[in-house]
Amino acid sequence: MKHSLSLDQFFRSTLRNYESPVADDLFDRIMAERRKQRAGFWYRTGGKMASFSLLLLLAGISGYSPASKKSVNNLQNIFASSYLPVETAATALRPVASIFGNKSSQNSVPETTSEALTLNSSDPTNQAEHLDVQQLENKPVKPASMAREISTLSKEYPVLTSNK
Amino acid sequence: MTEQQLIQGCQRENRSCQKELFSRYSGKLMTVCRRYARRSFEAEDILQDAFVRIFSNIHQFEQRGSLEGWMRRIVANTALKRYDKLSFKNESGGLDDVDEGSVEPDVYSTLQEETLLKLIAALPDGYRIVFNLAAIEGFSHKEIGALLGIEESASRSQLTKARRKLQHQILATEKINV
Numbered sequence: 001m002k003h004s005l006s007l008d009q010f011f012r013s014t015l016r017n018y019e020s021p022v023a024d025d026l027f028d029r030i031m032a033e034r035r036k037q038r039a040g041f042w043y044r045t046g047g048k049m050a051s052f053s054l055l056l057l058l059a060g061i062s063g064y065s066p067a068s069k070k071s072v073n074n075l076q077n078i079f080a081s082s083y084l085p086v087e088t089a090a091t092a093l094r095p096v097a098s099i100f101g102n103k104s105s106q107n108s109v110p111e112t113t114s115e116a117l118t119l120n121s122s123d124p125t126n127q128a129e130h131l132d133v134q135q136l137e138n139k140p141v142k143p144a145s146m147a148r149e150i151s152t153l154s155k156e157y158p159v160l161t162s163n164k
Numbered sequence: 165m166t167e168q169q170l171i172q173g174c175q176r177e178n179r180s181c182q183k184e185l186f187s188r189y190s191g192k193l194m195t196v197c198r199r200y201a202r203r204s205f206e207a208e209d210i211l212q213d214a215f216v217r218i219f220s221n222i223h224q225f226e227q228r229g230s231l232e233g234w235m236r237r238i239v240a241n242t243a244l245k246r247y248d249k250l251s252f253k254n255e256s257g258g259l260d261d262v263d264e265g266s267v268e269p270d271v272y273s274t275l276q277e278e279t280l281l282k283l284i285a286a287l288p289d290g291y292r293i294v295f296n297l298a299a300i301e302g303f304s305h306k307e308i309g310a311l312l313g314i315e316e317s318a319s320r321s322q323l324t325k326a327r328r329k330l331q332h333q334i335l336a337t338e339k340i341n342v
Contacts, residue, residue, distance in 0.1 A: 007299075007327060007330065007331065008298075008299035008300070008327075010275075011280060011284075011299060011300055012299065012300050012302075014275075014277055014280055015195055015199065015277060015280060015281070015300065017192065018192070018195045018277040019191025019192055019194070019195065020191055020194035020195045020197075020198055020207075020281075021191070021194070022190045022191060022194050022211070023208060026186075026190070026208065026211065026212060027182075027183055027186045027187075027190075029212055030186070030212055030215045030216055030219070031179075031182075033212060033216050034216055034219060034220070037216065037220075
């Protein structure tokens with residue numbers, strides 16, 4: 001025990017004030033590391049602010065307010081009125097719905113295409129889009145049929161197709 | 165420049181004060197890092213991380229204790245963070261059958277600082293860290309247990325084994341020198 005204590009004491013007293021050599025460029029590396037960490041901090045903070053702004057923007061578009069539960073339906077209508085395919089609209093809305101925590105069956109965002117089509121068909125205002133989507137899915141548009149339709153239209157409405 | 169001025173300068177992010185603080189204490193703090201690290205490049209990494217923390221937190225330094233003591237604690241904490249707390253619980257240095265306490269105190273005086281640092285660096289991680297904390301820094305086994313997340317008895321056992329191994333190595337060094 002006596003030897004142990006003297007061993008400890010010897011190590012302590014010998015190494016207490018001993019100065020080891022330090023690399024010349026270490027101070028510059030420390031400063032560079034600090035700059036990097038600070039830049040990282042601002043980058044992360046900026047990222048969070050950008051995400052929050054995007055969230056606010058989405059909330060503004062959808063007319064979301066905590067009192068209203070119609071926000072997701074509003075967004076669905078926006079997508080539908082811009083003739084976006086239903087599936088795209090549903091996929092795009094899913095994360096938004098999860099952000100708003102909307103769990104009601106009426107406002108829930110469809111998980112599958114068929115569910116999306118069913119949801120759309122129940123709303124009379126969206127039936128036209130519903131049919132369009134079905135037609136597009138079942139019957140791809142061919143250039144020949146389009147040309148035929150244009151020629152029929154030009155016969156019926158010559159004013160629309162005339163250059164004058 | 166007094167220590168007080170140095171601290172205030174560093175708190176204002178004055179680069180020349182930061183450089184002065186680094187030049188004044190980096191050598192001693194490097195010795196602390198070398199005591200905890202197994203290899204020299206690890207010691208340099210620890211010192212770099214520790215100084216980043218020192219410069220970032222110097223505004224929190226309460227001028228009741230010594231600046232050097234505060235910086236030493238930061239260095240020790242930074243070093244401890246590098247090692248997994250559980251990695252050395254079941255560590256064995258293979259010296260359980262070596263007798264303790266057969267080194268004459270006179271032998272110590274012939275050893276140089278660099279030799280001591282090499283002897284410490286050659287210890288297994290657990291022995292080295294507990295020896296540093298208990299024998300050199302003066303922590304109690306209870307404090308070490310809390311710091312490392314190990315039992316007090318484990319800390320005591322690691323210290324005994326570390327001492328045995330160091331004495332064994334010192335004797336071996338002496339034999340080579342004779």
